[in-house]
Amino acid sequence: MEHDRFEEPVTILVGMGLPVRIETVMEAFALxxxxxxxxxxxxxxxxxxxxxAGIAGEIDAETVRATLVAFARRHDILLPDMVSLAPAALAGGASSTSKTG
Structure with a gap:
């Protein structure tokens, strides 16, 4: 059932701060x-x-993902995507290195 897979996973904190990666509509539903x-x-x-609605095929997985992200933000449990943060961190590291070097 590939139509229920998110284009980008959503990582949220559950329990005692354990990160969980949600990749599908069914995983989001279970959570x-x-x-x-x-x-x-x-x-x-x-x-x-x-x-x-996503399980029933009434809306697409990306709409479900957007509502999950909104829920996670509202509860302050959304973790930033570490893959998208990596280039920014590297760029920041490079600029700080050039200032000191």
């Missing part, structure tokens, strides 16, 4: 289903409903 009821919000409901 949201297991979310503690006491910690659920409107962002959770929107993301969970998007997962259901």
């Amino acid at each position: 949201l289903q297991d979310w503690l009821a006491a910690n659920r919000s409107s962002a959770h409901a929107i993301a969970l409903n998007a997962c259901r």
Whole structure:
């Protein structure tokens, strides 16, 4: 079921800060289903409903991904994509090296 795979995974913190990489609509659905009821919000409901719609084929995986990202940001559990940060970190390292050298 490749149509449920995200173009870019979403990495979020769960439990005691453990990073989890979510790559599919089903993984997002499972995560949201297991979310503690006491910690659920409107962002959770929107993301969970998007997962259901994605599973049913009513919306695409990237729309589901966007709602998952919004949910994770709202709860401050979204980790930045380390692959996209690597060039920026290298560039920053190069500029700081040239200043001291």
